[in-house]
Amino acid sequence: MGKPNGPRVTRVLKAQYFSKIDADLVGDIIYTQSDSMSIRLVGSKNEVERMRVSFKGDKLIIEMEEKDDFSLFGNKRSGVDVYVSGPDLTELKVEGVSDFKAKKIDTDYLSATIDGVGDIQIDTLICDHFKGFVDGTGDLRIGYLEAMSVNASLDGTGDIKLSMVKVPDVKLLIDGTGDIRARVKDCGTVTTSVDGTGNVVLKGTCRHWIKYDDNNDDRPKELYNVNIK
Numbered sequence: 001m002g003k004p005n006g007p008r009v010t011r012v013l014k015a016q017y018f019s020k021i022d023a024d025l026v027g028d029i030i031y032t033q034s035d036s037m038s039i040r041l042v043g044s045k046n047e048v049e050r051m052r053v054s055f056k057g058d059k060l061i062i063e064m065e066e067k068d069d070f071s072l073f074g075n076k077r078s079g080v081d082v083y084v085s086g087p088d089l090t091e092l093k094v095e096g097v098s099d100f101k102a103k104k105i106d107t108d109y110l111s112a113t114i115d116g117v118g119d120i121q122i123d124t125l126i127c128d129h130f131k132g133f134v135d136g137t138g139d140l141r142i143g144y145l146e147a148m149s150v151n152a153s154l155d156g157t158g159d160i161k162l163s164m165v166k167v168p169d170v171k172l173l174i175d176g177t178g179d180i181r182a183r184v185k186d187c188g189t190v191t192t193s194v195d196g197t198g199n200v201v202l203k204g205t206c207r208h209w210i211k212y213d214d215n216n217d218d219r220p221k222e223l224y225n226v227n228i229k
Contacts, residue, residue: 020091027079043080
């Protein structure tokens with residue numbers, strides 16, 4: 001985040017239970033998994049005052065009024081830092097020029113979607129099932145991922161970077177010009193499909209790799225006991 005417009009202020013909001021986040025703003029969302037729930041806004045006074053935070057069922061909605069002048073050119077020199085904490089997260093959607101950051105998330109299921117130029121960065125994710133989708137120029141990055149199944153798809157010019165450990169079922173799909181870079185360690189079956197000009201770059205070890213060159217490929221390449229340095 002760059003130099004803010006005017007002095008920075010902090011605004012603490014009343015939080016209620018949520019397990020989903022829908023964000024469309026100029027700024028960063030910093031999420032911490034915690035037994036307690038909290039929402040704190042930090043930024044210049046005029047930008048904080050334009051923030052709109054609401055709840056719809058178990059969904060936390062974070063929006064900013066009159067953000068077009070910021071997001072038109074993807075300018076992140078100013079914006080609001082939104083610090084959020086809660087016990088569980090099952091759904092995440094990032095739109096506009098929003099970035100989402102989390103050090104560690106432990107949950108049963110997580111669906112993460114990027115629709116815009118924002119990024120999602122999760123250092124460590126432990127869950128049963130993960131589903132990631134990028135539609136735009138943003139990047140989805142997970143530094144360490146343990147799960148029973150992973151399904152990641154890319155439709156745009158952004159990138160997906162995943163580092164997976166002992167995941168039995170992995171599906172990676174590209175329909176665009178972006179790249180998926182996956183590092184696997186002792187994973188099961190990895191299925192990759194590319195329909196576009198993007199690439200899937202796979203490194204590491206897995207038991208079975210099913211590789212489709214495009215969605216109409218009836219006879220994919222199959223590799224066993226894969227070990228790619």
